[in-house]
Amino acid sequence: MATTIESNPPAEVEAEIEFGDDSEQSCDESIAESDTTSLSSSVFDYVYENGRRYASHRTGGDTYVLPNDDVEQARLDLAHHYWSLMLRGKLNLADLPQAKKGSDCDQMRALDLGTGTGIWAIDFADANEEWEVIGTDLSPIQPRWVPPNCKFEVDNFEDNWIYGKPFNYIHGRNLVGCVADWSVLFKNCFDNLAPGGILEFQETDIGRAYSEDGSVKPGSPIAEYNKVLCEAGKILGREADITPKLVDFVKAAGFVDVKEIKMKFPVGSWPKDPRQKEIGTVVQEILQTGTEAYGLASLTRVLKWEPAKAKEFLASVVKDFNNRKIHTVYDLHVVIGRKPE
Ligand SMILES: C[S@@+](CC[C@H](N)C(=O)[O-])C[C@H]1O[C@@H](n2cnc3c(N)ncnc32)[C@H](O)[C@@H]1O
Numbered sequence: 186m187a188t189t190i191e192s193n194p195p196a197e198v199e200a201e202i203e204f205g206d207d208s209e210q211s212c213d214e215s216i217a218e219s220d221t222t223s224l225s226s227s228v229f230d231y232v233y234e235n236g237r238r239y240a241s242h243r244t245g246g247d248t249y250v251l252p253n254d255d256v257e258q259a260r261l262d263l264a265h266h267y268w269s270l271m272l273r274g275k276l277n278l279a280d281l282p283q284a285k286k287g288s289d290c291d292q293m294r295a296l297d298l299g300t301g302t303g304i305w306a307i308d309f310a311d312a313n314e315e316w317e318v319i320g321t322d323l324s325p326i327q328p329r330w331v332p333p334n335c336k337f338e339v340d341n342f343e344d345n346w347i348y349g350k351p352f353n354y355i356h357g358r359n360l361v362g363c364v365a366d367w368s369v370l371f372k373n374c375f376d377n378l379a380p381g382g383i384l385e386f387q388e389t390d391i392g393r394a395y396s397e398d399g400s401v402k403p404g405s406p407i408a409e410y411n412k413v414l415c416e417a418g419k420i421l422g423r424e425a426d427i428t429p430k431l432v433d434f435v436k437a438a439g440f441v442d443v444k445e446i447k448m449k450f451p452v453g454s455w456p457k458d459p460r461q462k463e464i465g466t467v468v469q470e471i472l473q474t475g476t477e478a479y480g481l482a483s484l485t486r487v488l489k490w491e492p493a494k495a496k497e498f499l500a501s502v503v504k505d506f507n508n509r510k511i512h513t514v515y516d517l518h519v520v521i522g523r524k525p526e
Pocket of ligand 1: 240245249251261262264265298299300301302303304321322323324340341342343357358360363
């Protein structure tokens with residue numbers, strides 16, 4: 186079992202971000218005949234809180250603290266653009282397994298867990314027309330018009346997995362904070378992959394905004410934001426600061442050739458480097474609504490703050506994310522593993 190922490194990632198990713206001028210299973214089932222296609226009306230029992238719409242509690246939305254309304258869907262689609270910038274246009278960093286021609290099981294299948302608006306799954310299906318792609322989520326917020334090799338299902342990935350056929354690639358992105366037990370999730374992924382199948386999780390270390398020049402000060406709104414997200418995650422049993430440990434969960438689940446690729450990204454347009462500036466600008470835009478998306482139900486539903494106090498605090502966090510003198514950085518981790526042949 187080999188573990189690689191990418192030793193020579195692109196220089197602009199690992200170097201300190203320089204800031205500029207502050208003044209500016211069986212194979213005989215077709216995709217259409219899957220046993221999990223029915224949508225019960227309870228998935229549309231959305232919950233409205235403090236001006237935001239959340240997933241139905243009947244499908245598991247009580248433990249998922251982000252909204253699913255139009256504002257959030259627009260944010261998720263913009264976050265897809267940020268991922269594309271970070272991964273230099275790639276949807277996956279792992280090499281995809283190849284179909285074994287002539288075998289009974291040569292239809293390649295991909296699963297996107299917690300697919301959100303389905304934007305990654307749709308792009309992956311377009312880019313890999315020979316694959317069948319299934320995206321699953323608690324909320325039915327995916328479009329109806331999708332590539333013919335792509336479909337969506339409402340499913341809670343913390344319930345029993347009942348897929349009739351194995352997958353060749355399982356993808357998850359930005360699911361930290363949604364998962365109670367990563368060892369169970371990765372074990373389910375392992376069991377539902379065909380031999381040689383690949384797992385790839387692309388995750389942001391959401392509980393640790395920091396700076397390299399001390400401009401994110403202890404006790405400041407951004408530092409307090411880290412703290413409350415982590416506290417709420419603990420109470421919910423869904424840790425927000427677990428991203429650096431995912432690689433160990435992947436290894437423990439039995440995957441081999443486990444690889445972790447770590448990068449960092451800025452919040453705001455302060456970096457000097459044009460690519461970092463572009464990424465930082467997109468991330469700053471994402472956080473205009475993302476700060477509340479991650480924070481509002483965490484503070485009110487979980488930590489029992491008064492909504493007005495929570496909104497005031499979150500506005501102060503956004504104000505600091507918009508302050509060019511505060512050079513906030515986050516890390517992201519891509520973890521890849523292969524199920525042995
Ligand atoms: C932060 S969003 C990321 C969406 C998507 N992966 C992306 O990167 O665009 C997390 C998604 O996971 C879904 N989710 C959270 N917990 C889930 C669960 N237990 N089962 C299925 N989906 C879940 C949420 O509904 C939401 O759409």
